Amino acid sequence: MNIKSKEDVYNEIENNNVKFIRLQFTDIQGVVKDVEIPVTQVKKALETGISFDGSSIEGFVRIDESDMVLRPDVRSFALLPWDQGKGVVARMVCDICKPDGSPFEGDPRYVLRRVLKEAHDLGFSFNVGPELEFFLFQIENGKATTKPHDFGRYFEFAPADLAEDIRREIVLGLIDLGFNIEAAHHEVAFGQHEIDFKYDDALSTADNVVTFRYVTRTIAKLNGLHATFMPKPLTSENGSGMHVNLSLSKDGKNAFFDPQDEEELDKIAYHFIGGVLEHIKGITAISNPLVNSYKRLVPGYEAPVYITWSGPNRSSLVRIPAARGQSTRVELRSPDPSCNPYLTFAAILAAGLKGIKEEIDPGETTDVNIYDLTPKGLADRNIDTLPPTLLDAANHLAKDEFLRDALGEHVHENLLRIAYAEWDAYKLQVHDWETNRYLNAV
Numbered sequence: 001m002n003i004k005s006k007e008d009v010y011n012e013i014e015n016n017n018v019k020f021i022r023l024q025f026t027d028i029q030g031v032v033k034d035v036e037i038p039v040t041q042v043k044k045a046l047e048t049g050i051s052f053d054g055s056s057i058e059g060f061v062r063i064d065e066s067d068m069v070l071r072p073d074v075r076s077f078a079l080l081p082w083d084q085g086k087g088v089v090a091r092m093v094c095d096i097c098k099p100d101g102s103p104f105e106g107d108p109r110y111v112l113r114r115v116l117k118e119a120h121d122l123g124f125s126f127n128v129g130p131e132l133e134f135f136l137f138q139i140e141n142g143k144a145t146t147k148p149h150d151f152g153r154y155f156e157f158a159p160a161d162l163a164e165d166i167r168r169e170i171v172l173g174l175i176d177l178g179f180n181i182e183a184a185h186h187e188v189a190f191g192q193h194e195i196d197f198k199y200d201d202a203l204s205t206a207d208n209v210v211t212f213r214y215v216t217r218t219i220a221k222l223n224g225l226h227a228t229f230m231p232k233p234l235t236s237e238n239g240s241g242m243h244v245n246l247s248l249s250k251d252g253k254n255a256f257f258d259p260q261d262e263e264e265l266d267k268i269a270y271h272f273i274g275g276v277l278e279h280i281k282g283i284t285a286i287s288n289p290l291v292n293s294y295k296r297l298v299p300g301y302e303a304p305v306y307i308t309w310s311g312p313n314r315s316s317l318v319r320i321p322a323a324r325g326q327s328t329r330v331e332l333r334s335p336d337p338s339c340n341p342y343l344t345f346a347a348i349l350a351a352g353l354k355g356i357k358e359e360i361d362p363g364e365t366t367d368v369n370i371y372d373l374t375p376k377g378l379a380d381r382n383i384d385t386l387p388p389t390l391l392d393a394a395n396h397l398a399k400d401e402f403l404r405d406a407l408g409e410h411v412h413e414n415l416l417r418i419a420y421a422e423w424d425a426y427k428l429q430v431h432d433w434e435t436n437r438y439l440n441a442v
Contacts, residue, residue: 004074006046008077012077019086021037021042024091025070026342028108028414032214033057036089049072051099075204077091078176081172095107112346115350124248125249126201127200128246129245131242132213132337134216135148136166136191136193138226150191154186155185167184167185188238243331244344248268248272263311272330273362274361276355277317283348283397284393284396286340288338291390305385308366317332332348350402
């Protein structure tokens, strides 16, 4: 579905007998919000926008400045791929504006747009290809459990993998929504899965991440299961990551590729990595926004812990996959699928562009298995670690003035407010681990 104009939207509505439109956006945490309108209101939505109360949305505005306007992006128009019962329903992703038509600085989509403009002004386009992992759990008495739907392992298939048909249903639904799906498979943990879709420009990819989560949860529910993108739902199993493959293009060519370099990497790639590594501790508060995110970022479960970069070494935080030419890319392995993709991509790109402009050196590659290094080996190589808790990550974000400017003060302050509030709520709780360990021991 190649939608480029309002007229294309009107034609699709008529040709498919669409009855309702869901206008969707995300709050600052990346949670999908929407308002449904009948098609009789679509012209108003596309011409003047639909007003809503921004004070009721997390991270937006105070009650005395609450009026906000949803402006649909026509390129995001798509028919929802499941039976709605009351007629065909479509959706459009929206930008958020103030009543005077100016962009709202707290809109995550606008934050990414602003950083993408900086890249464009430097002659670059920014592509992102994410790899989202998720779990399918059983539902009992109407409530989600942490009982895996199956007991398959990495790349296994039926009968160990019981979710083949559900994954196919998710894939078909995503294809109906315009996704270019590359692969789908069982992941390492019981009940864990991955579906990969082709890279695209960063804004379209962020829209797709949000849509992916929405579609996956919906189709799981229709099959009597619960899909979760919680980073670490099971103590003894691998967590779910969202590795992101990043590349810059200039004049239609991959800006990270240089066939004359020993590693076939352009200096732009080295400097981009240098910028990301310099700000990765603050970025982590954005790309790994939950207390639970840091239960995944521990040694022994295939998640990155150490701030290093390398070639194909999967124990590094940043690695360079083997493909070269137009496929040359940088893979950042720390983000998880609970993040707000707009803000995560914006922070990564801003740091990478800073690295290019300031020619930041990423340092030497680390081509050994870092998980096998002793504390002395880590110290000898000056290998630093990611923040171990949400509190530590938030403190790094609070001190990072560059990220404050890149995100805007409104978003920066609200991300910190939410992170500190989550940490305060977490530290007040007495957990099962504590009672099991201490109740009869002290």
